[in-house]
Amino acid sequence: MVRDKAGKPAGKPRRSIRRAPLFPFWAVIGGAALVASIGAYPYYSTNIYVLTLLGKFLCYAIFALSIDLIWGFTGILSLGQAVYFGLGAYMVALSLKLNYALTHPTRFGNKIPDFMEWNSLTQVPGFMTPLYSTPLAIAAALVVPTLLALLFGAITFKRHIYGVYCAVITLAESLILQNFIIEYQAYTGGFNGITDYSNYVGPSVLWFILGVTVLFVIVARVLTHSRVGTVLKSIRDNDLRAEFMGYNVANYRIFVFCVSAFMAAAAGGMYAAWVGIISFLNVGPIFSIEGVIWTAVGGRGTLIGPVIGTFLVKGAEAFLSDRLADWWQIIVGALFILVVLVMRDGIVGTVMEWVQQRRRGSYRQILADADRTAHDLQMDWRTEGAPRPGEEVR
């Protein structure tokens, strides 16, 4: 690409904005190929194990996408995103279990879930009865986590808590919900989680999950590409500047937090229906942090990165962990450290950066530009005897 910087015509510079298209050609082609190869799997293979994994990974991918939306685009590091995934999952799992119990009575002939009977409940508690209805259960699985995100988000962001403190608070939220689920085992299944209900595995369900994944990627892309996305990125870059430019930073953070929670909840609901088991581990901090790792490995702030990161890390885990079982968690941890140290932008981010640099010009040109900027800075700051750049001065 030739830039008209040097040989600029005498008149005004061209008023052209260089902006990535909403759906780049390569992304559409690549995405379609990915969708086709995943969706076609059940038709050319009978391997039920891999099929199950694919559906699971897609749910995880949405989960990572939801983390990318708040972390990569708005700068909110949440270590409690699993709260929303898990809540959505528990709602769906409870609903399926309740209905399963109607046709599969327990050993003593009660038509209530087995874990309730073990905890000496004789009937389903009143507040759970709406979950018998599937539409109500789906609505609850999507709405309840989103409302909880609204509440937690308002508490956190209205009080100007960001950064590390936000990560700690969300981590605590995750721990609280996890302990809550373990403690109230009569209603949640406790340590055992909820299992033994009729789950939905099959090509059509896989296509449904795939469709939702594609839909969420598109929604996230439109959202981050629009004006509101630019505002979110500006808040990520410099929340102080955005605040003094009249943006209510807290409201924007709450908004994107709720959108992200909604996506995580949908992923959780589909996960519970697909896998057929849900436990306290899926609301805990470990799972949240895993999601953060997938996002970081794939590339935060890229939308497609988290999906790729999830498939790579979880895929490697599925096919390597039987050989490296004891070592696997250590390997994932090391991978995260490696990414943070060597590839700050993750796999996709690094590749995109490389492509952009090739387009912009040679490395030598970039280095020359950087040198000039640094030179400008140093000279200016030294002659003034003023503090270094970036230092806040009263």
Added chain:
Amino acid sequence: MAALLEVTGLTTKVSGFTILNGLDLSVDEHELRVLLGPNGAGKTTLIAMITGQFKPVSGTIRFAGQDITGWAPDAIFQTGISRKFQVPNMYETLSVFDNVMVSLRGRRRVFATLFQLLRAPERDRIWDILEFVGLADKANDPADTLSHGERQWLELSMLIASDPKLLLLDEPTTGMTESDKHRTAELIQEIAKSHTVLLVEHDMHIVRQIGKRITVLHQGQRLAEGPLAEVMSNDLVRQVYLGKGKFQ
């Protein structure tokens, strides 16, 4: 003419230290006021108070007939006050064009920006502003590739885009080369034709170039106020400043 900005008896403390001590200040509409003062006089603190970053211990700030004391920063912006920080503050990863775009005056609520598209008049306005400050060539570059002087100009253009009634400029020439400083002073004079400007400036060349009415702060209080020549011949001001060698 009624004062646009009126600060009365403003007192503030930061971790026990009294920074502003019963400060009075009033700025008229379409005025270009320069705020002078040695380090620690409370210039930046005053700007932080006006824009709502800190809450005062006592005193009131009135702007365009409204009492804005203790309002949130985004609400104060909506009344028409934009602030430039001492160290350039912009959105590093966004392009120069986008930096100005998000600063355009307009609706700021989440659901209002959700479906907002960039209309042609807005786009033209952004280009006009970028051409005015001389950054149109770099409109597509990420803001973090700009040099220090260009960053200052970018923040200035963001402020112009936000179309305020009052611009608070906190040392906009810090860290600039002499030619850049001169250019910035010209820009500020141009801006001041259509806006009210309160300018904090140390550099006496700049002050001489553009200063009409000057307020000198010292230890959180107003030491002197008046036209440039009058203030510079003021004995108190000379005492405060001469030790620092700022006046030749």
